[in-house]
Amino acid sequence: MQKLLIIDDNEEVRRQLKWGLSRSNYELLFACDGAEGLALFEKHQPEVVTLDLGLPPFENGVEEGLRVLGKILRLNPLAKVIVITGNEEHDAALKAVQLGAYDYYKKPIDLNELKVIVDRAMYLQTLETENRNLRQQSVNELGIVGECxxxxxxxxxxxxxxxxxxxxxxxxxxxxxxxxxxxxxxxxxxxxxxxxxxxxxxxxxxxxxxxxxxxxxxxxxxxxxxxxxxxxxxxxxxxxxxxxxxxxxxxxxxxxxxxxxxxxxxxxxxxxxxxxxxxxxxxxxxxxxxxxxxxxxxxxxxxxxxxxxxxLPPLRERGDDIELLANYFNKSVNIGPRKDIKNFSREAMDSIRGYEWPGNIRELENRVKRAVIMANGPTITPEDLGLSPDEAVRARQRADDISLKEARSLLERDMVESALNRHSGNVAKAAGALGVSRPTLYDLMKRHGIRGD
Ligand SMILES: Nc1ncnc2c1ncn2[C@@H]1O[C@H](COP(=O)(O)OP(=O)(O)OP(=O)(O)O)[C@@H](O)[C@H]1O
Ligand SMILES: [Mg+2]
Missing domain, CATH: 3.40.50.300 (P-loop containing nucleotide triphosphate hydrolases)
Known part of the structure; x- marks a missing residue:
C-alpha cells in the first residue's frame, strides 16, 4: 500500500486529515514535529508527504519546515512533498517549491481539494519510480555496473x-x-x-x-x-x-x-x-x-x-564505482516485498572505500548482502559489513603524508593480510606467495596483530 506521511504540529489539523483521508487507499502516518517526521520518513519511505512549514520550535516561522523539506529530499529526491502554509507565507511557499517541494497548499484545508493533489502526487511518484527502475535496467543491460x-x-x-x-x-x-x-x-x-x-x-x-x-x-x-x-x-x-x-x-x-x-x-x-x-x-x-x-x-x-x-582492474582501482556497486548490491537484496531499504552510514561508506578488497567485487557483494541481513537499525554500519571503522582512518592515512617507515609497515600489513585472504588463511601457501619462509610470515603476522586461521 502507498504511504502518506502527514507532518503537522496542530492536533486539530492532524485529526481533520485522519478523519478525512481514512477512507483513501493510503497508509497514513502522523508526526507532530520535524524530528518525528524525519524518523518516520526514513523508516517507512512514504511516497508522499504533507509538510506544515510552521513547525516547532518556530511555529510562527518557516525555518524548521524548510529544513525538514531539505532533509527529506536529500533522503529521497523522488519523494513528493506538499507544503502546507499559512496565509501570509506566500514567499516561503515559493521558496519551498524552488527547493524541490512538489506543490503547496494554503490553509484552511479543504479536504476534497487536498485529496486531489495527494492522488496526483502519488500517481506521479509511482510513474517516476517505475521509469527510473526501467532506465537503470537498460543501463545495466549486461549486468556490469561501473563508470570508471x-x-x-x-x-x-x-x-x-x-x-x-x-x-x-x-x-x-x-x-x-x-x-x-x-x-x-x-x-x-x-x-x-x-x-x-x-x-x-x-x-x-x-x-x-x-x-x-x-x-x-x-x-x-x-x-x-x-x-x-x-x-x-x-x-x-x-x-x-x-x-x-x-x-x-x-x-x-x-x-x-x-x-x-x-x-x-x-x-x-x-x-x-x-x-x-x-x-x-x-x-x-x-x-x-x-x-x-x-x-x-x-x-x-x-x-x-x-x-x-x-x-579487469581490481576493485580498489575503480574509484567511485565502489559506491555504485555497494548501492547496487544493497538494492538487489532489498527487492521483493521488503521496502525498508537500509542505507550505508557515512562511516560504512568510508570503511568500504578504505578497505583493500582482496576478494574484489565478489567479496563486496557478499559483505553487503550479509550486512543488509545483519543490520538492526535503518542504516548499515562498518560492523555490519565486518569491516573495522579503522579502515576509513587507514584510507586517509594512505592519502596523507606519512613517513617512509610507516608506509612500508602499512604496505607490509596489507600484503600479508591479502595473501592470507587469498589463500584462505593457509600460512604455508601465503608464505610461498609472498616469497618468505613460514617463520618469517608468523613473525610478520605477530608484529601486525594478524591472526591466522
Ligand atoms: N561490474 C560488476 N557489476 C555487478 N556485479 C559484478 C561486477 N563484477 C562482478 N560482479 C559480480 O561479482 C561476482 C563475481 O564475479 P565473477 O564470478 O564474474 O568473477 P570472477 O572474476 O570470475 O571470479 P573468480 O576469479 O573467483 O572466478 C558475481 O556475482 C558477479 O555477478
Ligand atoms: Mg570465475
Missing part, C-alpha cells in the same frame, strides 16, 4: 569483440567479474541464441578433464559404459568458456591447442575426428607471463587464446 575509465574501456572492448569470433582471454584478480564479462560477450554475439558452455579447468581432476572436454567412447576406460559427448561438442555453434585455463595440465594443453587450430576433436578412446564450431573465451587470475616463464603455460597455446586480452 577502466571499466568503460572494458565495455568498449566487449562491443568490439562481441560480433567476431576471435578468442578472448579475460584476466583479472579473483572476483573481478571475469565470468560476468564472458557472459556479456556471449550475449552480445551472433551466437547469443546458442549455449555458452562453461568448464572450470581448475576444479576437475586431471584424469577426468580430457573426457569432460572432448567426451569419450563406450569402453574407452573402466566405467565408460556408454558413449558420452564432451562439453566442447555441447558448445557447438555457441561459446565455450574455459575458466582458470592457467590451471590446465600440460599434456591437455597440447590437445586443446590442436583443437583450437583445427576445430576438430576426438573423443577419448575414439578415432573419428568430429568438427565443431565454437567461439572460445578463456579466463585466468594467474600472471600469464610468469606462468609461461615457469613453464606451466605453453606459449603457443597462449598466442592462440590470447589474441584479444581484456584485463
Amino acid at each position: 575509465p577502466g571499466i568503460r574501456q572494458v565495455f568498449t572492448q566487449i562491443e568490439r569483440v562481441a560480433s567476431s569470433d576471435v578468442p578472448v582471454l579475460i584476466t583479472g584478480e579473483s572476483g573481478t567479474g571475469k565470468e560476468l564479462v564472458a557472459r556479456a560477450i556471449h550475449k552480445k554475439s551472433l551466437r547469443a541464441d546458442k549455449e555458452m558452455v562453461c568448464i572450470n579447468c581448475g576444479a576437475i581432476p586431471e584424469n577426468l578433464l580430457e573426457s569432460e572436454l572432448f567426451g569419450h567412447e563406450k569402453g574407452a576406460f573402466t566405467g565408460a559404459n556408454k558413449t558420452v559427448k564432451g562439453k566442447v561438442e555441447y558448445a557447438d555453434k555457441g561459446t565455450l568458456f574455459l575458466d582458470e585455463v592457467g590451471e590446465m595440465p600440460m599434456q591437455l594443453q597440447v590437445k586443446l591447442l590442436r583443437f583450437l587450430q583445427e576445430m576438430v576433436i576426438t573423443r577419448v578412446g575414439g578415432r573419428k575426428d568430429i568438427g565443431v564450431d565454437v567461439r572460445i573465451i578463456t579466463a585466468t587470475n594467474i600472471d600469464i607471463n610468469e606462468a609461461m616463464a615457469n613453464g606451466t603455460l605453453r606459449e603457443d597455446l597462449f598466442y592462440r587464446i590470447g589474441v584479444m586480452n581484456i584485463a
